Amino acid sequence: APCLVAGWILVASLAKIVFQLSRKVTSVVPESCLLILLGLGLGGIVLAIAKRAEYQLEPSMFFLFLLPPIVLDSGYFMPSRLFFDNLGAILTYAVIGTLWNSFTTGAALWGVKQAGLMDEGVEAGLMDFLLFGSLISAVDPVAVLAVFEEVHINETLFIIVFGESLLNDAVTVVLYKVFNSFVEMGPEHVQATDYLKGVASFFVVSLGGAAVGVLFAFLLALITRFTKRVRIIEPLFVFLLAYMAYLAAEMVSLSSILAVTFCGICCKKYVEANISRKSRTTVKYTMKTLASSSETVIFMFLGISAVDTSKWAWDTALVLGTLLFILLFRAVGVILQTWVLNRFRLTPLDRIDQVVMSYGGLRGAVAFALVILLDGAKVRAKDYFVATTIVVVFFTVLVQGLTIKPLVTWLKVKRSDHHKPTLNEELHEHAFDHILAAVEDVVGHHGYRYWRDKWEQFDKRYLSQLLMRKSAYRLKDEIWDVYCKLNIRDAISFVDQGGHVLSASRLTLPSMPSRTSMSESSVTNLLRESGSGACLDLQVIDTVRSRRDKEDAVMHHVLCGSLYKPRRRYKASYSRHFISPSTQERQDKEIFQQNMKRRLETFKSTKHNVCSAKSKSRLKKDGRKKKKSAANAELPNGKPPRSVTWQQTAAVLVAVDSDDEESDSSETEKEDDEGIVFIARATDKILQGKTASVGSTLP
Amino acid sequence: MGCQSSHPSAIPELEEIMQETGFSQASVVRLYDRFQALDKEQKGSLSKYDLQGIGELAVNPLGDRIINAFFKEGEELADFRSFIRVLARFRPVEEGKSKETGRPEPMNSRLSKLRFAFQLYDQDSDGKISRDEMLQVLQLMVGIQVTDEQLVCIAERTIQEADQDGDGAISFEEFATSVEKLNIEQRMSLRLLK
Numbered sequence: 001a002p003c004l005v006a007g008w009i010l011v012a013s014l015a016k017i018v019f020q021l022s023r024k025v026t027s028v029v030p031e032s033c034l035l036i037l038l039g040l041g042l043g044g045i046v047l048a049i050a051k052r053a054e055y056q057l058e059p060s061m062f063f064l065f066l067l068p069p070i071v072l073d074s075g076y077f078m079p080s081r082l083f084f085d086n087l088g089a090i091l092t093y094a095v096i097g098t099l100w101n102s103f104t105t106g107a108a109l110w111g112v113k114q115a116g117l118m119d120e121g122v123e124a125g126l127m128d129f130l131l132f133g134s135l136i137s138a139v140d141p142v143a144v145l146a147v148f149e150e151v152h153i154n155e156t157l158f159i160i161v162f163g164e165s166l167l168n169d170a171v172t173v174v175l176y177k178v179f180n181s182f183v184e185m186g187p188e189h190v191q192a193t194d195y196l197k198g199v200a201s202f203f204v205v206s207l208g209g210a211a212v213g214v215l216f217a218f219l220l221a222l223i224t225r226f227t228k229r230v231r232i233i234e235p236l237f238v239f240l241l242a243y244m245a246y247l248a249a250e251m252v253s254l255s256s257i258l259a260v261t262f263c264g265i266c267c268k269k270y271v272e273a274n275i276s277r278k279s280r281t282t283v284k285y286t287m288k289t290l291a292s293s294s295e296t297v298i299f300m301f302l303g304i305s306a307v308d309t310s311k312w313a314w315d316t317a318l319v320l321g322t323l324l325f326i327l328l329f330r331a332v333g334v335i336l337q338t339w340v341l342n343r344f345r346l347t348p349l350d351r352i353d354q355v356v357m358s359y360g361g362l363r364g365a366v367a368f369a370l371v372i373l374l375d376g377a378k379v380r381a382k383d384y385f386v387a388t389t390i391v392v393v394f395f396t397v398l399v400q401g402l403t404i405k406p407l408v409t410w411l412k413v414k415r416s417d418h419h420k421p422t423l424n425e426e427l428h429e430h431a432f433d434h435i436l437a438a439v440e441d442v443v444g445h446h447g448y449r450y451w452r453d454k455w456e457q458f459d460k461r462y463l464s465q466l467l468m469r470k471s472a473y474r475l476k477d478e479i480w481d482v483y484c485k486l487n488i489r490d491a492i493s494f495v496d497q498g499g500h501v502l503s504a505s506r507l508t509l510p511s512m513p514s515r516t517s518m519s520e521s522s523v524t525n526l527l528r529e530s531g532s533g534a535c536l537d538l539q540v541i542d543t544v545r546s547r548r549d550k551e552d553a554v555m556h557h558v559l560c561g562s563l564y565k566p567r568r569r570y571k572a573s574y575s576r577h578f579i580s581p582s583t584q585e586r587q588d589k590e591i592f593q594q595n596m597k598r599r600l601e602t603f604k605s606t607k608h609n610v611c612s613a614k615s616k617s618r619l620k621k622d623g624r625k626k627k628k629s630a631a632n633a634e635l636p637n638g639k640p641p642r643s644v645t646w647q648q649t650a651a652v653l654v655a656v657d658s659d660d661e662e663s664d665s666s667e668t669e670k671e672d673d674e675g676i677v678f679i680a681r682a683t684d685k686i687l688q689g690k691t692a693s694v695g696s697t698l699p
Numbered sequence: 700m701g702c703q704s705s706h707p708s709a710i711p712e713l714e715e716i717m718q719e720t721g722f723s724q725a726s727v728v729r730l731y732d733r734f735q736a737l738d739k740e741q742k743g744s745l746s747k748y749d750l751q752g753i754g755e756l757a758v759n760p761l762g763d764r765i766i767n768a769f770f771k772e773g774e775e776l777a778d779f780r781s782f783i784r785v786l787a788r789f790r791p792v793e794e795g796k797s798k799e800t801g802r803p804e805p806m807n808s809r810l811s812k813l814r815f816a817f818q819l820y821d822q823d824s825d826g827k828i829s830r831d832e833m834l835q836v837l838q839l840m841v842g843i844q845v846t847d848e849q850l851v852c853i854a855e856r857t858i859q860e861a862d863q864d865g866d867g868a869i870s871f872e873e874f875a876t877s878v879e880k881l882n883i884e885q886r887m888s889l890r891l892l893k
């Protein structure tokens with residue numbers, strides 16, 4: 001069996017590679033379609049060879065292994081602000097929409113049967129049809145993700161459809177179970193109390209699922225707070241606890257999708273603050289990989305399972321009716337709900353959005369798995385349902401998936417613009433929020449922002465302190481975060497370019513490194529186009545041209561400086577209250593002094609900026625007291641250079657109270673955040689050099 | 700909050716206000732009630748002290764600046780007209796309104812909203828946000844953990860990002876360009892004020 005699993009995953013991944021080879025095909029046909037078709041093909045081959053269908057999409061395998069990674073991935077990377085902003089709309093569509101869809105579809109199908117249009121073989125009463133309606137009407141997160149990912153519509157629309165697909169799981173689960181039990185009891189025995197129980201169980205299931213998720217998120221955040229010494233297994237915790245949330249919810253028959261989703265949403269903030277950068281990257285990429293491979297396997301198996309005709313029973317009226325009804329009722333439902341919602345929303349959803357929403361209601365593997373799970377003995381029409389479900393799923397994924405892109409282009413739907421937030425945007429966003437909150441207060445309106453502010457205060461005061469590491473907590477400030485991220489990104493890209501140039505210019509210190517201006521301009525161009533829209537901080541490259549070369553040279557020296565020293569030396573320098581400058585440091589200091597003197601002015605800004613990059617990458621600085629920049633001004637010459645230096649450093653580093661745990665872990669910290677560290681280290685040198693020179697030039 | 704609601708006829712210049720700001724009569728009445736509730740001494744106009752009495756504004760980083768925005772240059776009191784003019788900026792933008800070139804720009808258009816925000820930054824009203832002004836705003840908004848030096852870095856970088864003509868300050872056009880991707884209509888609108 002393991003060999004089989006591995007084999008299938010391999011096949012699926014290979015297929016993916018093959019698809020991606022042809023750009024033209026993938027731009028038209030979404031991957032999911034191709035995968036399903038591939039699955040069909042493979043299934044056909046297997047059928048031909050073995051004369052029976054070997055492989056099926058097992059519901060247990062699906063629900064236990066294939067679905068959780070996808071849901072976790074989507075929950076973790078959910079833009080939570082957007083999600084909560086649109087939560088009203090999402091909930092409406094998820095709950096009311098799904099209810100509407102299932103009841104109307106089920107009733108309509110029953111009506112068709114009553115009208116005698118259906119084959120006699122379909123023995124199903126109202127309850128059966130309602131059951132079928134419930135499982136077929138749920139919008140599927142996997143399919144939505146797969147298709148919408150390639151379409152790039154604007155975020156609001158996407159989050160509404162996608163959020164709906166996630167949250168309707170609770171509704172689906174409840175309806176499914178309720179109707180299942182009704183069917184088992186037989187329609188005659190159903191009483192009014194059972195209906196009520198059904199309604200009550202909905203609340204229990206959904207809220208319980210969410211609560212389980214939040215609980216596990218809390219645990220996860222708490223655990224990551226203490227994982228400083230065991231960095232390697234940090235990602236493991238993330239996945240483990242999220243998976244356990246899923247399982248726990250499953251065991252108690254609560255909505256597991258909701259549990260994982262909320263676990264992801266809630267834990268993200270704290271976990272990201274607590275774990276190291278490498279772990280963060282690991283988590284991110286592992287999640288994406290898992291989710292992507294699960295998705296691939298799911299679609300492929302959908303294709304394969306379709307081939308097993310022994311489970312089928314075809315009834316034209318049922319199939320056609322279902323198709324028609326789900327499309328029709330979804331559209332009607334969307335229109336009605338949007339009409340109501342628009343009275344309450346700030347930015348109304350217009351016609352085009354509604355079209356996309358109703359068209360984007362894709363059914364997928366969840367429906368299929370649920371239909372397979374039906375008890376064939378109790379639900380006699382199971383085979384018909386299976387066939388119908390397969391057709392519906394195929395139709396939505398293939399046809400709707402294929403046509404949604406042209407539709408979106410034709411309707412000129414607002415597309416999303418993927419860009420990393422610039423510092424300006426981050427800053428102004430905050431400013432606008434504050435402004436609006438203030439205006440709300442003036443008007444006396446307890447709007448949504450009021451509650452969000454309250455939540456943020458609560459979070460700041462209690463939750464963050466509890467769940468985040470002391471150091472991370474101290475630094476938590478979003479504007480600063482964005483700034484540092486931008487800096488780091490620019491620095492990395494600069495280094496990437498400057499690396500090879502560096503080797504040539506390494507030892508020619510005072511003179512200009514022999515570089516062609518071409519490479520230099522290419523660096524600037526690279527940085528300008530890198531999407532941050534900001535000029536590199538490391539050098540004020542865009543100003544006077546004559547300075548540029550100097551700046552670059554300085555930066556190269558910065559990088560140079562880092563290469564001189566082996567890592568060991570630096571360890572000593574980050575001890576608590578003092579540094580013991582090795583002779584090497586002093587030597588370097590002298591080397592730099594010349595340059596610093598000449599480039600004092602321009603260097604001032606760069607120093608700040610590069611240091612800042614450092615302070616972000618090393619969150620903990622032991623025993624640094626927070627000093628105002630006034631320390632800069634009052635460097636007495638009399639002080640020994642090194643302590644002056646470190647005070648200088650302190651001025652730009654965020655203060656962290658000396659925690660005992662931090663001093664010895666600074667070493668491990670170093671190991672982890674290696675990527676950017678060397679630049680940061682270099683800044684020490686510059687600082688030392690600079691302060692010495694500043695000290696000497698002060699009157 | 701005042702419980703009694705005013706009669707529309709009690710509000711001075713109701714028609715002009717509705718015309719100028721675009722509010723519905725119900726909104727104007729509601730805001731007038733609020734105005735009167737804030738005006739503790741019933742003097743018919745608001746002083747800064749009245750607005751500062753709103754508790755939540757004290758914990759808002761930009762609270763003081765916003766309070767000042769209600770008052771014209773150098774004046775101590777704001778009448779209802781000024782009060783509602785400021786609030787008119789935050790009316791949600793109507794969908795589908797065509798751009799009529801003849802009419803003056805509506806008070807709640809995107810540009811007006813941006814202009815309001817710009818004025819909050821630009822305290823000396825010279826039409827540009829200088830580095831110092833940016834730094835001041837940052838100091839207001841960023842938490843105490845961040846040191847002054849870091850703030851200087853951020854301020855400089857912010858200016859660098861947005862500054863297109865290289866004069867070291869951000870003009871209104873540059874400001875508008877730098878936030879063009881943000882959903883201003885949503886971020887600076889109060890649903891209540893429809």
